[in-house]
Amino acid sequence: MDFRQELSKRVLVGEGAMGTLLYSHGIDHCYEEMNTTDPDQIEAIHRAYTAAGADILQSNTYGANYHKLKRYGLEDEVSVINRKGVELAKKAASKQAFVFGTIGALRSIRKNDLDIEEIKRSFREQLYSLLMEGPDGLILETYYDLDELETVLQIARKETGLPIIANVSLHEIGYLQNGLHLNEAFSRLDALGADVVGLNCRLGPHHMIRSLEEVPLPKNAGIAVYPNASLPEYVDGRLVYEAVPEYFGSSALKLREQGASIIGGCCGTTPKHIGAVKKALGTLAPIKEKASKARQIEIIEVDKKDQIPAIHLQAKTKRTILVELDPPKKLGIEAFMAGSTSLRDAGVDSVTLADNSLASPRISNLALGIKMKNELNMNPLIHITCRDRNLIGLQSHLMGLQTLGLNEVLVITGDPSKIGDFPGATSVYDLSSFDLISLIKQFNEGLSYSGQSLGQRTNFKIAAAFNPNVKYLDKAVQRLEKKIACGAQSFLTQPIYSTSQIEDVYQATKHLDTPVFLGIMPLTSSRNAEFIHNEIPGIKLPDSVRASMASAGNDPVKAKIEANAIAKELIDATMERFKGIYLITPFLRYDMTAQLTQYIRTTDKEKPAEVIEHE
Incomplete structure (x- = not known):
């Protein structure tokens, strides 16, 4: 036959x-x-x-x-x-x-x-x-x-x-x-x-x-x-x-x-x-002709003023400053809200809220984000990990963020649950960071993951993570370029502690139009510096930085002075090359990142605009 x-x-x-x-x-x-x-x-x-x-x-x-x-x-x-x-x-x-x-x-x-x-x-x-x-x-x-x-x-x-x-x-x-x-x-x-x-x-x-x-x-x-x-x-x-x-x-x-x-x-x-x-x-033959129904296509009207393509880079004479402030591990948000207020008053453009960083449960960043928006008139940037939600939960979460008007997001893979407080918990990872970026881009086109209409377009500004603390920086940039192809509109890096590394990142990314926000996290003590150097994968502190922090001994005042000096040197190097800076607040020490924000704003006023090269 x-x-x-x-x-x-x-x-x-x-x-x-x-x-x-x-x-x-x-x-x-x-x-x-x-x-x-x-x-x-x-x-x-x-x-x-x-x-x-x-x-x-x-x-x-x-x-x-x-x-x-x-x-x-x-x-x-x-x-x-x-x-x-x-x-x-x-x-x-x-x-x-x-x-x-x-x-x-x-x-x-x-x-x-x-x-x-x-x-x-x-x-x-x-x-x-x-x-x-x-x-x-x-x-x-x-x-x-x-x-x-x-x-x-x-x-x-x-x-x-x-x-x-x-x-x-x-x-x-x-x-x-x-x-x-x-x-x-x-x-x-x-x-x-x-x-x-x-x-x-x-x-x-x-x-x-x-x-x-x-x-x-x-x-x-x-x-x-x-x-x-x-x-x-x-x-x-x-x-x-x-x-x-x-x-x-x-x-x-x-x-x-x-x-x-x-x-x-x-x-x-x-x-x-x-x-x-x-x-x-039985022995029925296939049909030879068919009148198919007309396809129903939903037209989604878009108000262009509501479509914001990316995290705002400020006017040529003003630096864009993002500051990360971790949600608390325990109930009670008085200190967190006080920190947010201090950062707002210092002049940050957006406070970024981690999503259960280091796989440890914290107060929902969505809940804190809406409180910051409504009570402090602040602009939160919400981190979204691929670790904690399956595809159903991610789509629901995104629709909730859109409904609440929280439209700035940072997509990250998320640390595996085995390193956190509950190592037996399941890490989901239904989507990779590339997939989630693509999904959010699709939401901005008015389509759900399945391709069905959402009824309206979202207007998410999609940031992604960029890790420059790797042996082969060119490979990391290739990964960054792949994220751009998926829909990423800006990048936030892990903390950098070397001025020469800042120059390396600039040279490796200067061909891109996509904004890169250099991560700077002030140190808090010599012990903190040694922990980061020896136990955080991929991050190595220069000997000069470790020596400076060691010179402060156990004196917290001297340690803060040394830490600020190191951070300001890194900020100065970043400001020569990049228009965006990402300050990472250590251990809810928002006073440190607020002071650094004020330093950046003061320096901006004194620095000629044309020095700013990388956008």
């Missing part, structure tokens, strides 16, 4: 889930490994789907790539597991069924976990292993990132003339996670040579039907749909799918009406669901 001919004559029935079926049997380890350790069970599941009427079987190789197998110490078994997966599906298939080699996506919401070159290498290894067993075609499934799918589809199309099914997964009805409409995604995959374009996973039949309503039939490709059985329920620590097979079968007819020429099942589906699909479809 020729797959392409059969596809034009009748709606083909795909296989149902493998992983969730094994999971329901109490198996919770690597499913792909079972191709070699328990082949009889895998073959039995394939046979059950064959008996239910599946026309297309998929090899049990969804996650049989180097990176996912490595989690189980199986990275050297890529070839044998993939080849065995095709072999088992072939043994179970009827003479009328096709066997497709399955390759799943590597990227999910964490787009930056793997770069595209590593994805290519891993994909080729799995692809070649599958092709060695002579499948009837390939199915690329559960791709949230269209860039990844387009990349691997081109590789596969170059290497084989076999039929290829290319399936994306949606976060929202009709839209990929980057806001691209499903119709555009299908058109691009069709143009790249996919025989079938489609949807699988995450959504059930109802939402997949709705997703296809605005999609016309592709020019060349067929459409595949592999819905989940339903939304899952979490019962006694396990995910349970409750969809009735008969409903799944009746939904297949509606999916056909929307252009589906292959209908199978994903998470939660069983041979009973596939049997219901087969019974409902």
Whole structure:
């Protein structure tokens, strides 16, 4: 039988889930490994789907790539597991069924976990292993990132003339996670040579039907749909799918009406669901014409005066001063508010509020930020870490910040929880700092992570972290440039303690238009200096600085005098090259950063404007 001919004559029935079926049997380890350790069970599941009427079987190789197998110490078994997966599906298939080699996506919401070159290498290894067993075609499934799918589809199309099914997964009805409409995604995959374009996973039949309503039939490709059985329920620590097979079968007819020429099942589906699909479809042919609904596009009006592109750099004659003031670890904010008032009166442009720095719980910076804004008429810059909130929490947090009018943010990865007060707490890291910067930029365009409209645009000014305390500064600048590409509009650095390092940072970043705020954190004692030098990764104090602080001994007055002199020398060097300065308050000693702010303001008045070079 020729797959392409059969596809034009009748709606083909795909296989149902493998992983969730094994999971329901109490198996919770690597499913792909079972191709070699328990082949009889895998073959039995394939046979059950064959008996239910599946026309297309998929090899049990969804996650049989180097990176996912490595989690189980199986990275050297890529070839044998993939080849065995095709072999088992072939043994179970009827003479009328096709066997497709399955390759799943590597990227999910964490787009930056793997770069595209590593994805290519891993994909080729799995692809070649599958092709060695002579499948009837390939199915690329559960791709949230269209860039990844387009990349691997081109590789596969170059290497084989076999039929290829290319399936994306949606976060929202009709839209990929980057806001691209499903119709555009299908058109691009069709143009790249996919025989079938489609949807699988995450959504059930109802939402997949709705997703296809605005999609016309592709020019060349067929459409595949592999819905989940339903939304899952979490019962006694396990995910349970409750969809009735008969409903799944009746939904297949509606999916056909929307252009589906292959209908199978994903998470939660069983041979009973596939049997219901087969019974409902019989020998029906795919539709040849379709009137799709007009796509509804929401236009978001923007008032340009509300769109502030970046942290304000002041007029040519005035320096921009940011000061970090850590929220308290304990309840009671009198000292914090007094410090904020002192900094305001000293002339700071914005007070930055850390987000549970060093992975230790502190009073919410959002709560303090709104109090500063409302009670002191101050302009807080809110730090946001990737550590403490999952994707749901991050999006909710951003919408809350916008609602409260707190629009200046600093995106940081966040120290891992194991270094903080609660080392057993979970570090989330659903998104990298690059991903979060991109998400906030997308919010400024009026789109959520899923690509759906937010109803209005946000006007966040996006700052990012820049660590110059590294061995290879050029590599750090490359990382900075990558953040700019993601949407970063300004940078705050970690503290610097060397005037020569300030010059190095200037030379390395002077080609950029993006403002860089040099971090300066005054020392408090010789012991503090030795701690930073010896125990803070990446920061080394010059011998002269350590000696100066040591000369003060245990006298706090002398220590403050030495610390101020060191900080002022660093400030003077920064003012020769940079227009922005980022003062970091040590241990809530706001008197130190207030005095340094006054020093900067006084020096600004005395210093000719044309000396300021770097903006």
